[in-house]
Amino acid sequence: MERDYTKPIFFVLLFFAIILMGFLCKVLSSVLIPVAIAIFMALAFYPIVKNLEAKAKIKWVFGTLIVVLIVLVAIGSVSSILAKGVSTIASEYSKYENRFMSIYRLLAQQFNLEIDEDKSFINNIWGILEVRQYVQDLALGFSSGVLSLSKSLILILIMFAFLLLEIKAFKNRITNAVKVENKQTVLNISQQIGQDVVRFLSIKFFISLATGLLVFFASLIIGLDFPIVWAFLAFVMNFIPTFGSIISTLLTTLFALLQFYPHYGKVIFIFLFMLSVNFLLGNILEPRIEGERLGLSPFAILVSLALWGYLWGFIGMILAVPMTVIVKIFCENIPYLNIVSTILGNKSKKSMSP
Numbered sequence: 001m002e003r004d005y006t007k008p009i010f011f012v013l014l015f016f017a018i019i020l021m022g023f024l025c026k027v028l029s030s031v032l033i034p035v036a037i038a039i040f041m042a043l044a045f046y047p048i049v050k051n052l053e054a055k056a057k058i059k060w061v062f063g064t065l066i067v068v069l070i071v072l073v074a075i076g077s078v079s080s081i082l083a084k085g086v087s088t089i090a091s092e093y094s095k096y097e098n099r100f101m102s103i104y105r106l107l108a109q110q111f112n113l114e115i116d117e118d119k120s121f122i123n124n125i126w127g128i129l130e131v132r133q134y135v136q137d138l139a140l141g142f143s144s145g146v147l148s149l150s151k152s153l154i155l156i157l158i159m160f161a162f163l164l165l166e167i168k169a170f171k172n173r174i175t176n177a178v179k180v181e182n183k184q185t186v187l188n189i190s191q192q193i194g195q196d197v198v199r200f201l202s203i204k205f206f207i208s209l210a211t212g213l214l215v216f217f218a219s220l221i222i223g224l225d226f227p228i229v230w231a232f233l234a235f236v237m238n239f240i241p242t243f244g245s246i247i248s249t250l251l252t253t254l255f256a257l258l259q260f261y262p263h264y265g266k267v268i269f270i271f272l273f274m275l276s277v278n279f280l281l282g283n284i285l286e287p288r289i290e291g292e293r294l295g296l297s298p299f300a301i302l303v304s305l306a307l308w309g310y311l312w313g314f315i316g317m318i319l320a321v322p323m324t325v326i327v328k329i330f331c332e333n334i335p336y337l338n339i340v341s342t343i344l345g346n347k348s349k350k351s352m353s354p
Contacts, residue, residue, distance in 0.1 A: 010336055025311045033315050034152045038159035040322060043194060044201040045071075045160075046167055064164040072157065078232070085229040099258050185333055192329050197322050207286050208238035211245075211277055215252070218273050222266045224256055234274070238282070239318045241301050245278035296324060300344045 025032060045067050052063035170190075212235030219227030230252045237244035253271040260266045304324040308316035324344065331341035 007336060022311065029312050033312055034156045035159065036319055037315070038156050038163055040197065040201060040319065041160045042163035042167055043197050045164060047198060049164055060168055061165065064161060067164065068157065068161045081228055082232060085226050089226060089229070099261050103258065103261060189329055189333050193326055196325050196329065200322055200325060203286060203289050204239055207281050208235045211235060211238050211281055214277050215274060218270060222269060224270060225259055230255070241305065241321060243305065245282055249274040249278065296321065296328065296344060300324060
């Protein structure tokens with residue numbers, strides 16, 4: 001009996017295809033990242049435009065225009081607030097100079113670091129551990145990143161607007177582009193991707209917003225400077241599973257230590273508060289709302305964070321979960337790849353293919 005090599009050949013070709021796709025994602029990141037962000041934004045806001053047309057009887061074009069204007073206003077407001085916060089931090093640096101020196105003095109004693117009491121904190125650390133080169137690289141990377149983001153933002157908003165305009169007819173375009181026998185499978189995949197990604201982004205947005213608001217009010221209550229900055233940091237970092245909330249908690253706590261040193265009561269309070277908020281919202285409330293719909297294993301999420309973080313940096317870590325959800329949905333509907341969806345999931349799930 002002749003042996004069937006179809007499946008082994010398929011997996012070999014798939015392996016090389018994945019390597020090629022990873023290489024292209026890395027090389028073409030400046031092009032693909034804006035496209036990916038625009039697509040996810042369009043998916044997230046699609047239900048809003050749909051409801052405006054169905055319930056408020058607003059035509060699709062005008063509904064899209066309303067949503068795009070709201071997004072523009074939101075981006076402009078947040079950018080203005082953050083710019084003001086950063087400029088305030090820079091202008092009030094002298095206020096924290098003595099605290100910086102006090103903490104640095106303790107570290108210098110513990111780790112035998114050089115310290116000159118006649119010099120400022122910046123001048124003390126400027127020459128040690130290649131700090132000078134690190135700061136220069138950081139400043140260069142930050143400035144180029146801001147410039148790249150401002151350029152990409154315009155492109156993202158344009159693509160976002162056109163995608164919202166055209167997404168209504170996307171279903172018909174898909175069905176007309178594939179063979180008759182594959183139409184149902186393609187429709188299943190596109191419908192499930194739309195539902196799961198929109199659900200994830202919606203839940204994540206509101207959980208992150210609640211986290212940011214709680215951090216903002218807690219910062220106001222204890223008198224922590226720049227509460228809007230720490231609230232925004234908590235909001236953004238919450239989109240990165242596990243590590244994001246840890247990073248935002250540590251950064252906020254470190255600044256609280258800097259501000260309130262040598263009094264530790266408020267420092268402990270903000271640390272325990274953020275720890276509790278992230279645990280309750282991220283580990284209890286969010287899983288209850290999401291249920292098992294996404295069905296991703298924790299290990300798969302960690303691997304996707306590492307992979308997409310390497311390919312697309314910080315943005316890749318934010319998009320890691322929805323990208324992995326899309327991969328899992330594709331694998332669920334392709335018989336040869338059901339094993340991959342099982343590995344990615346936290347439980348076995350039957351294929352939806354007919």
